[in-house]
Amino acid sequence: MRHSFSVDLRGIVDLLGRHLYPSPRAYLRELLQNAVDALSAHRPADPRIAIEPPSVTGDGSLRVHDNGVGLTEAQVHELLATIGRSSKRDELGFSRQQFLGQFGIGLLSCFLVADDVEVVTRSAAAGDGAATVRWVGHADGHYTVEESAVPRNEPGTTVTLRARRGSEHWLSDDTVLHLARHFGSLLPYPITVGDRLVTEGPPPWQADHGDPRARREELLRYAETAMEFRPFDVIDLKVPAAGLTGVAFVLPTPLPASARTTHRVYLKRMLLGERVERLLPDWAFFARCVVDAGELRPTADREQLYEDDLLEETRQALGEQLRAWLVRLSTTAPSRLNRFLSVHHLGVKALAVTDTDMLRLVDRWLPVETSDGEMPLAEFRRRHGGIRYTAGVDEFRQFAGVAAAQGMGLVNAGYAYDAEILKRLPLLDPEIRVERLDPAELATRMDPLDPDAETSVLEFLTHARRALDRLGCDPVVRAFEPVALPALYLEGREATRRAERQAAIDSAEGAWADMLDSLDETKQEGPQRPQLILNHNNPLVRRVTTLADPLLIRLVVEAMYGHALLQGHHPMRPADTATLNRSFLGLVEWAVHNVEDPT
Numbered sequence: 258m259r260h261s262f263s264v265d266l267r268g269i270v271d272l273l274g275r276h277l278y279p280s281p282r283a284y285l286r287e288l289l290q291n292a293v294d295a296l297s298a299h300r301p302a303d304p305r306i307a308i309e310p311p312s313v314t315g316d317g318s319l320r321v322h323d324n325g326v327g328l329t330e331a332q333v334h335e336l337l338a339t340i341g342r343s344s345k346r347d348e349l350g351f352s353r354q355q356f357l358g359q360f361g362i363g364l365l366s367c368f369l370v371a372d373d374v375e376v377v378t379r380s381a382a383a384g385d386g387a388a389t390v391r392w393v394g395h396a397d398g399h400y401t402v403e404e405s406a407v408p409r410n411e412p413g414t415t416v417t418l419r420a421r422r423g424s425e426h427w428l429s430d431d432t433v434l435h436l437a438r439h440f441g442s443l444l445p446y447p448i449t450v451g452d453r454l455v456t457e458g459p460p461p462w463q464a465d466h467g468d469p470r471a472r473r474e475e476l477l478r479y480a481e482t483a484m485e486f487r488p489f490d491v492i493d494l495k496v497p498a499a500g501l502t503g504v505a506f507v508l509p510t511p512l513p514a515s516a517r518t519t520h521r522v523y524l525k526r527m528l529l530g531e532r533v534e535r536l537l538p539d540w541a542f543f544a545r546c547v548v549d550a551g552e553l554r555p556t557a558d559r560e561q562l563y564e565d566d567l568l569e570e571t572r573q574a575l576g577e578q579l580r581a582w583l584v585r586l587s588t589t590a591p592s593r594l595n596r597f598l599s600v601h602h603l604g605v606k607a608l609a610v611t612d613t614d615m616l617r618l619v620d621r622w623l624p625v626e627t628s629d630g631e632m633p634l635a636e637f638r639r640r641h642g643g644i645r646y647t648a649g650v651d652e653f654r655q656f657a658g659v660a661a662a663q664g665m666g667l668v669n670a671g672y673a674y675d676a677e678i679l680k681r682l683p684l685l686d687p688e689i690r691v692e693r694l695d696p697a698e699l700a701t702r703m704d705p706l707d708p709d710a711e712t713s714v715l716e717f718l719t720h721a722r723r724a725l726d727r728l729g730c731d732p733v734v735r736a737f738e739p740v741a742l743p744a745l746y747l748e749g750r751e752a753t754r755r756a757e758r759q760a761a762i763d764s765a766e767g768a769w770a771d772m773l774d775s776l777d778e779t780k781q782e783g784p785q786r787p788q789l790i791l792n793h794n795n796p797l798v799r800r801v802t803t804l805a806d807p808l809l810i811r812l813v814v815e816a817m818y819g820h821a822l823l824q825g826h827h828p829m830r831p832a833d834t835a836t837l838n839r840s841f842l843g844l845v846e847w848a849v850h851n852v853e854d855p856t
């Protein structure tokens with residue numbers, strides 16, 4: 258025997274109210290949507306939707322009239338009284354293009370605010386003699402159908418709601434006016450609430466202003482009122498496959514890193530939401546869009562866009578259009594591009610990591626910190642042939658001045674995405690040379706001393722070497738710029754790696770330490786120790802190299818070693834800290850002793 262499911266309407270309404278619709282306000286959207294669909298199905302000469310709020314009906318009820326397609330009695334039974342039955346779907350289950358509704362549950366949302374829903378309707382299709390049918394559905398799950406005592410004089414439908422106790426505010430004049438404006442201001446048929454027209458005509462980007470500058474100004478003004486910011490620029494958007502038109506407003510300030518950009522989306526000119534996500538690719542955080550799309554689908558709660566192939570395709574196409582705008586800006590208005598970059602550099606850099614056009618744009622236009630001051634990478638290459646960079650900000654601060662003085666240009670790639678961007682530069686031109694600075698290389702650029710000077714520092718060097726040996730460091734004397742810098746601690750990249758490995762071995766214990774130790778293949782290689790480069794051009798250093806007292810030389814060299822470590826933000830091992838302390842106290846003692854006893 259076959260049986261049909263019976264549905265407990267209260268349970269379903271509860272489900273919708275709690276889990277599908279985030280707020281009961283959805284009821285007005287669903288009523289507007291049905292009225293619009295009814296007009297799209299019939300298209301009378303003077304289509305209109307008239308909402309009568311309680312102040313007009315006078316009996317506390319809300320009425321929504323349309324002069325659309327209406328329903329016959331048979332359709333009333335089939336469509337209004339069957340949950341999930343919609344006239345707007347084809348056999349394959351896809352929503353028919355011109356309609357907003359598709360699921361056949363929208364009317365149920367009225368039960369979120371009312372216990373009874375009355376529909377009085379007359380079908381346009383059934384001709385002049387069509388009866389006016391009155392259907393009343395109750396939240397407890399039963400309904401009545403009868404021929405209306407008052408016949409309608411034109412096809413169409415009137416839905417009447419009387420607020421459930423406690424829900425009166427959802428039907429109040431102010432709320433209804435606000436909701437009708439919110440959801441319906443761009444809808445293609447005139448909508449009135451009482452005697453107020455809430456529709457505003459076509460979307461602002463479709464309005465014809467004749468002059469493009471006037472249009473742009475109008476759109477900027479629209480953004481100021483609708484989104485509360487004066488955009489940096491407006492970009493027209495169009496994706497025919499999704500029936501999408503609209504505009505992207507470029508944000509005048511960067512978003513906080515954690516924030517997601519959201520968009521105002523209309524579907525067939527009904528507002529889907531003001532905070533719709535995932536319309537643009539993630540990288541396009543600098544734009545907020547307002548769009549209307551005919552073909553994109555909503556999620557069942559009508560709050561977000563349904564994720565399908567068409568949405569993905571649309572996202573790509575919109576991304577393309579924003580990218581093209583950026584590239585266009587770089588050729589037609591570089592100064593505007595520079596202003597844009599100064600605000601949104603982080604996002605553009607993120608984009609350049611995966612996108613070659615953006616990489617080219619960053620290369621040519623985005624100023625980066627270099628030892629010659631701020632300039633785009635392309636300009637830096639013009640001056641220095643290739644690119645040598647430091648991967649950390651500290652490293653850059655330490656070496657930029659010295660490197661520049663030796664005629665070596667340095668790029669600071671210590672900020673987000675910098676190093677990845679630099680490594681990708683050869684994609685633009687395989688000839689581009691990019692290498693990371695090896696600090697050890699700096700020493701090779703510094704002038705050795707002339708033979709006389711070299712001889713004069715030999716004895717000093719012997720003492721200095723003895724002082725630094727147990728710290729794993731070799732002293733070297735060179736003449737370099739800037740004169741003001743007495744000493745520089747240089748650790749080659751290999752030496753750094755080795756120090757890190759050694760630190761790991763030192764902090765490990767037992768078998769683990771033995772294993773790390775045995776893995777340390779560099780043990781077999783010759784020593785590559787960090788160097789303390791003392792600057793012979795510096796007057797103080799020059800005097801120090803002439804000292805005769807081995808104890809004083811040791812104290813001075815140790816102090817310079819500690820100072821150079823601190824200056825270069827190098828990590829201080831316990832031995833380094835102890836050395837610095839001891840040399841400091843030793844020098845104080847030496848100074849005091851000499852003041853007391855100058856002999």
Ligand SMILES: Nc1ncnc2c1ncn2[C@@H]1O[C@H](COP(=O)(O)OP(=O)(O)OP(=O)(O)O)[C@@H](O)[C@H]1O
Pocket residue numbers: 287290291292295323325326327328336337342343344345357358359360361362363364365413414
């Ligand atoms: N104002 C109206 N004029 C004519 N027919 C209507 C009207 N309101 C509802 N209907 C009919 O009732 C059916 C069910 O409406 P309901 O709002 O529940 O679902 P839907 O609009 O089809 O889909 P959705 O759940 O996406 O809103 C509609 O498909 C439509 O045929």
